[in-house]
Amino acid sequence: MEFDWTEDQQAFRQTIRDFLGANLPDDWENFSEHGPASPALTAFAREFCVKLAEAGLLFPHWPREMGGEGLGPWEQQILSEEMWIAGEPRGGQYMNVNWIGPTLERYGSDEQKARYLAPITRGESLWCQGFSEPDAGSDLASLRTRAVFTEGNYVINGQKIWTSYAGLADTCFLLTRTSDDRKKGITIFLVPMDTPGITVRQIPSLIGEGDIHEVFFDDVTVPESARFGDEGQAWEIIAYSLRNERLGIPRFVLARAALDRAVAMLKQAGDFGGEAVRIEAARCAALCEAAGTANYAVVQKRVDGLSIGAESSSARYATVMAERAVCEFVVEFVPEALAGAAPYLKMHHQRGIVAGVAAGSAEIQLNIIASEVLELPREPR
């Protein structure tokens, strides 16, 4: 076991930091408070990602045959960390390079690859993920948005919710039901968001402007060529996608950075001398670092070419614990931060709220740990 970064990895991290230093505006910290899915940040990301692509830093972890540099999972992790800690200047495009691109490469038709991969690699496209529905959240397989094959086209009707980036996305990676079989009846479509019949409504939220939406599909008609994979193949494809995105966002690095920032503010104000605040701060640091090492253990499995199982749920839950602790620390000891005194801490707080809900709730992670890590007998259904 080794716990230091190699020289190459350190140099790679520095390259990214240099790039960020040169390409983020001076008022970036105020700016990033808009949230990754806000119109302002989305517009910024469209320019930023083009530059990132030109510098070879948009998808260096992709294999060479896909145009990447063939760098490994550690470099992908470092890239994700540096972007997220900076407030995610890629906006929603992080999804493109983490899982949408690799999934397109693996399951897409030639036409789909030709149409969608090039804009992703140029840093020009924004996707949204049409998964959750009002009655299908944690129980995703109960989704009801239906696609019916009629006269050579599919006609889609239904509703999605919590859809990040939907307001400004070009394309939706959409899960629909094509038959009643719970999991094998689900089919993916790649649907341009300007297709007639799609209505997007923003949901006012705690987590920032423009982040979550309802999306309505009323007789949305798409050609057969918009189907991604075979009918009923969605569950298999999502499982593959999630293997590329099992860990998700490296939230623990932002939590730790926010904690350090809060401590710096407290020190400056002369309020970091008491034992109560120091003990709480250290508890938060322990949870952040605990989440970090648990996440790295999962990255190591990817490096070793091993299949990643439920240990990623354990790392995810550790991350939720860290996020929660830091959010609570800031509110308890630096309450002014959320009222305008520290945009970076407010940005962290708003993103931290999401940690236990998005991409599989914390409770679902606990279910997975119970069944697959601890191998407890299953609950009766």
Next chain:
Amino acid sequence: MKLSLSEDQSQILDFVDTLTKPFASVPMHDVSLALSSDALDAELVEGGFLDVMAEEELGPVTAALVVERLARLPFAVEAAASALVRHAVDPELPRPLCLVEEGRLRKPVRFLKEGATVLVVGASGVRSFTASAEMIRPAQEDTLYAYPVAFLTELPDALTSHDVEAAEILRCWRLALAAEASGLLAAALQSVVTYTSERKQFGRPLATFQGLRHRLAEDQVMTNSVYWLAMRAAGTGDQGDAALAALHAQEAAKRVCYDYHQFLGGMGMTLEHPLHLWTYRLKLLTAELGGRGAQALAAADALWE
């Protein structure tokens, strides 16, 4: 960054597992509060398992791995201090090695017996002496802690001073605490998983009830991250990492011990089930080095001062 075991590390852990196999379960009808074995201790010494720290290609991470693995056994063995602290002081110090905080003589001392080396760490530096019979007062016979413990009645007039910073020994001590707690947490969790998977109420195993499942899953998250923080503290040799690892270990112990006995119901109150061998060791470890608050303050000093 490389978080998988090296070949050497895998091999050594295999050796440890093979050697400790006869000690991996509680002997039938042995319902003592503490459980220790001179035979196991002798075999570990003979095999050099407590000296892996000194081997250049093995070092502190391997030593921490060995300590973690040994702590899973129902038998208590003085491994953590010998494997992770002794080499920073003097590799020739006779065992068992008992760690004592200066000015805190009222606390029970683990593994204290005649002939043991007592290492006193504090403001006066790092000093040691060999315990003689008259300095030792036995603990109550049915003391609940599952280690052999005794009290020091006094310090000798003359102690041997060691030319090493107390802060460095405290770092090693925190690492030792975290590595040992990590193994104890893993063993305690496994024993509760086994019991609740088998024990049926309302016609189904206890572990099928979400009220238990989620708490056990959270305990797994804590246990897993204590392991990784302990290994990282061993790998980096950093003061802050050691304090965070010890803090997280004591936090985890505090969090799980009550739950685990609760989940076992009546069995959790008996000596028939071995759970107490791990949880009551954990409880005593939460009292080391001033407890969670002191670990947190040490971490805050290291991280932000």
